Amino acid sequence: MIRYLSNNILFSSSNKIIMNNNNKGIFKFAGIQMMVGSDKKKNIENAQKLIDEASRNNANLVSLPECFNCPYSTSVFNEYSDGCKGETIKALSESAKKNKIWLIGGSIPEKDDDSGKIYNTSFIFNPDGLVVGKHRKIHLFDIDIKDKIRFKESETLSPGHSLTIVDIGYCKIGVGICYDIRFPELAMLYQQEGCKMIVYPGAFNMTTGPAHWELLQRSRAVDNQLYIATVSPCRNPDSSYTAWGHSTVVSPWGEVLTTTDHQESIIYSDIDLSKIDEIRSSIPVLQQKRSDIYQILNKSK
Numbered sequence: 001m002i003r004y005l006s007n008n009i010l011f012s013s014s015n016k017i018i019m020n021n022n023n024k025g026i027f028k029f030a031g032i033q034m035m036v037g038s039d040k041k042k043n044i045e046n047a048q049k050l051i052d053e054a055s056r057n058n059a060n061l062v063s064l065p066e067c068f069n070c071p072y073s074t075s076v077f078n079e080y081s082d083g084c085k086g087e088t089i090k091a092l093s094e095s096a097k098k099n100k101i102w103l104i105g106g107s108i109p110e111k112d113d114d115s116g117k118i119y120n121t122s123f124i125f126n127p128d129g130l131v132v133g134k135h136r137k138i139h140l141f142d143i144d145i146k147d148k149i150r151f152k153e154s155e156t157l158s159p160g161h162s163l164t165i166v167d168i169g170y171c172k173i174g175v176g177i178c179y180d181i182r183f184p185e186l187a188m189l190y191q192q193e194g195c196k197m198i199v200y201p202g203a204f205n206m207t208t209g210p211a212h213w214e215l216l217q218r219s220r221a222v223d224n225q226l227y228i229a230t231v232s233p234c235r236n237p238d239s240s241y242t243a244w245g246h247s248t249v250v251s252p253w254g255e256v257l258t259t260t261d262h263q264e265s266i267i268y269s270d271i272d273l274s275k276i277d278e279i280r281s282s283i284p285v286l287q288q289k290r291s292d293i294y295q296i297l298n299k300s301k
């Protein structure tokens, strides 16, 4: 629950300051870089434990990593998939409500109740534990790098078709999943729609991680003058897919504000929205775009 106090400072019920009357809030983001193994129940319990820890450390917005309840492998997505009313959603809803936090539930293999299709989906919860958004990964991770890595999500997953924006009170947040970060148009649309931060639960690998993970985040941040956060699973030596880890938050100036290595950990960063206005007014590229020459359209509306 959110309540206003007389000095126009907005507090969450846990009394964390989230916004002043100039709409220039600071809130605390936590990215949970957790161990993901083959025991679904254990993965969910671990996520809940780490969400509690992030909340104890005053996080207002918490994100889990991509595929946090199941190994990242096309051969098991069906077996681990959950519907909207499944055990994973129930557990995340309880965690968001108990801790009174906004929660981006990483992603899970979601089985659509009607079509039976499976999506790589991020469910987003408000501090009352209600689902307020659902992002189905738009760009499926289908790559084949000779002698390095071949992965085809499309073998078992279907792609989503729309943007996902959630207004968390402090600002609007756009959500993408991993490979979605490689598509600058998506981030540009989120910026155009007023998002001040984009969160990408993701799991890059040992080939593309060192080469592109940070580069892509800093590019999306500088191009759009907003905050970017990525949240990876930690590295599991027993897994067939080795995650790069290195969950990170990048500022609208393109600086890495916080990052980590490949171990289980929680990254924290204060998200100061006033920095966005400052940077956007000193380098006003967003106003200087030549829409008479080029334009980007949201065709999902």
Ligand SMILES: NC(=O)CCC(=O)C(=O)O
Pocket (backbone or CB within 6 Å): 066, 141, 177, 178, 179, 180, 182, 202, 203, 204, 205, 208, 209, 212
């Ligand atoms: N899970 C993913 O979408 C991985 C994306 C990735 O590794 C990349 O290089 O892109």
